[in-house]
Amino acid sequence: MQEVSNLYPDDKNEFYTLLNSQLKALLDNEPDVIPGLANASALLMGALQNINWAGFYLMKRGELLLGPFQGKTACVHIAVGRGVCGSAVQKDEVQLIPDVHEFPGHIACDSASRSELVIPLHHKGSIAGVLDIDSPLTGRFDLTDKAGLMEFAAILEELLDWNTI
Structure with missing residues (x-):
């Protein structure tokens, strides 16, 4: 059996075009957040090479709470401002961290x-x-990954009914 990630194009721009079209198809007529994010995390885990965790944290009661994911068990609660995820919320900006061991306050789940x-x-x-999204490789993510996955996130924002959580 051929690994799913081997079926994707090597060119990263083509890869993200295909991945994002697959996400749109997965979310077609299914706006509920939980199944949508569950399928999105499974899609990422099957498509992206050299990752060990892909998933979501959802804002609940002023903190991040573990949502649908693929990978090893994870931290359940993350305070705003703590770790990479909490910093992304506090700053409201994408965090692309080449080496998490150099990130002050990194939470090592x-x-x-x-x-x-x-x-x-x-x-x-x-x-x-x-x-x-986490990787066991230092420097795994680049600006093309950032752009492609920001589009992935925008699709989730647009097509899911966030009022259902």
């Missing part, structure tokens, strides 16, 4: 993680959660 990309998700002008 999986000691194998070396690099991380976190993208805030918005609903009605507020942060609803974050997309979090």
Whole structure:
């Protein structure tokens, strides 16, 4: 059986065009947040090479709470401003971290993680959660990954009914 990630184009721009079209198809006529994010995390885990965690944290009661994900067990609660995810919320900006061990206050849920990309998700002008992707490789993510996954996040923001959480 051929690994799913081997079926994707090597060119990163083509890869993200295909990945984002697959996400749109997965979300077609299914606006509920939880199944949408569950399928989105499974899509990422199957498509992206050299990652060890892909998932979501959702804003609940003023903190990030673990949402749908693929990978090893994870931290359940993350305070705003703590770690890479909490910093993404506090600053309301994408965090592309080449080496998490150099990030002040990094939360090591999986000691194998070396690099991380976190993208805030918005609903009605507020942060609803974050997309979090970890890799065991230092410097795994680049600006093309950032742009492609920001589009992935924008699709989630647009097509999911965030009022259902």
